[in-house]
Amino acid sequence: MTKQIRKPETAPGPYPVTKLSNHLQVLTVPMKDRESAAVAIWARVGGRYEPKRLSGISHFLEHMLFKGTRRRTSQQIKREVEGVGGALNAFTGEEGTCYFAKLLVRHFPRAFDVLSDMIKEASLDAREMDRERTVILEEIKMYRDQPSQYVHELMGELLWPDQPLGRSLAGTAESVTAIRRKEMVEYKQRYYQPQNLLVSVSGDVSHDQVLELAQKYFSPLKAGEPSRFEKAQAVQAKPRFQFVEKDTEQTHLVIGFHGVSKRDPRRYALGVLNILLGANMSSRLFEEVREKRGLAYEIRSSVGHYQDTGSMTVSAGVENRKAPDAIEVILRELGKVARRPVGRDELRRAKEYFLAQFLMGLEDTLDHLLWVGEKLLYNDEVQSREEIAREIEKVTAQEVQEVAKQIFQTARANLTLIGPLKEKGQGEIKRSFEIE
Numbered sequence: 270m271t272k273q274i275r276k277p278e279t280a281p282g283p284y285p286v287t288k289l290s291n292h293l294q295v296l297t298v299p300m301k302d303r304e305s306a307a308v309a310i311w312a313r314v315g316g317r318y319e320p321k322r323l324s325g326i327s328h329f330l331e332h333m334l335f336k337g338t339r340r341r342t343s344q345q346i347k348r349e350v351e352g353v354g355g356a357l358n359a360f361t362g363e364e365g366t367c368y369f370a371k372l373l374v375r376h377f378p379r380a381f382d383v384l385s386d387m388i389k390e391a392s393l394d395a396r397e398m399d400r401e402r403t404v405i406l407e408e409i410k411m412y413r414d415q416p417s418q419y420v421h422e423l424m425g426e427l428l429w430p431d432q433p434l435g436r437s438l439a440g441t442a443e444s445v446t447a448i449r450r451k452e453m454v455e456y457k458q459r460y461y462q463p464q465n466l467l468v469s470v471s472g473d474v475s476h477d478q479v480l481e482l483a484q485k486y487f488s489p490l491k492a493g494e495p496s497r498f499e500k501a502q503a504v505q506a507k508p509r510f511q512f513v514e515k516d517t518e519q520t521h522l523v524i525g526f527h528g529v530s531k532r533d534p535r536r537y538a539l540g541v542l543n544i545l546l547g548a549n550m551s552s553r554l555f556e557e558v559r560e561k562r563g564l565a566y567e568i569r570s571s572v573g574h575y576q577d578t579g580s581m582t583v584s585a586g587v588e589n590r591k592a593p594d595a596i597e598v599i600l601r602e603l604g605k606v607a608r609r610p611v612g613r614d615e616l617r618r619a620k621e622y623f624l625a626q627f628l629m630g631l632e633d634t635l636d637h638l639l640w641v642g643e644k645l646l647y648n649d650e651v652q653s654r655e656e657i658a659r660e661i662e663k664v665t666a667q668e669v670q671e672v673a674k675q676i677f678q679t680a681r682a683n684l685t686l687i688g689p690l691k692e693k694g695q696g697e698i699k700r701s702f703e704i705e
Contacts, residue, residue: 306472325440
């Protein structure tokens, strides 16, 4: 059965999707006249599926799939793609894991073969596991030594305390050290099943070509149980703080709030709000915190969306003694956008930026494929470019103000900070942490 995701009015759609009898989804993103093609295989599993004792296993497993199969050594996996000028990589997220390659379109069947071999026939050799375990433990240490990275990890813990969504994707030194081969094999068998997989290709290719390869490599697999995660709890009655006293040259901080989910209709207004506040150099926070006051070199805002929740954060790296002032200015700007509607010209610029960044991001075969694949992994349909453009254009100043009011509430504010701030300074920050 082949179904068309809601048909776009212009190229590069439509996006044909076929579900095989074992429930594996096969997606094609046709992009005519491209020299490159991208191949991606998604697994519907990530950090938020993990029990606490196996924290980091999704990321660990992702690493292990590159360490050899029954047919190929680790070196052969890399050489088969890189040897024809391609690139091979993967990433693990909270809700999905993706293995992908980008190469010349004439070689895409080769990448399909390599990636499917990794997914189905990974050796998960115990000795290789021990070697890779050491690599991951060093990766964990590296992020701990980078305050600009670690401060974001701490924010996840504040937003979703004692929940899978709030834990580090890499796990902890204790959890990674404790993971055994038997547990990894069982984890892969449970989640890397057809009903949790999405096979996709973009470029100047036909859906029939992609479908033929998918049937060749994946039809023999039998369906299992669909993956499920623990629903996020976003209840918060008062502000939360996490200070890490460390002798750093800069103070790194994140101010965070619970946001909206991937399907929440407010996500477009929140996207516009994010651009207004801190997504580019003409944003309010960049102008006020960096340009006018010189309080920070780096200042930005960002949004994150999950199936049932989301986040809105502002992050900055500031001179140590100016951290309290920077926080005060940031909070003041958040209060302003919640109290007063944005002006017509500023709203227009933000929406134009939103739309342009979205459309330009779809020009690359890999970026386009990852965007469609990530949407389809959890949704039955993907909005067309035209539909998304209309949703962005429909956003009003009132909607932006309303979503700001809903999100920027004192009781739901969170702050993580890494730097040489003493207890007295921490108390000063806590006292000023209100959005009026």
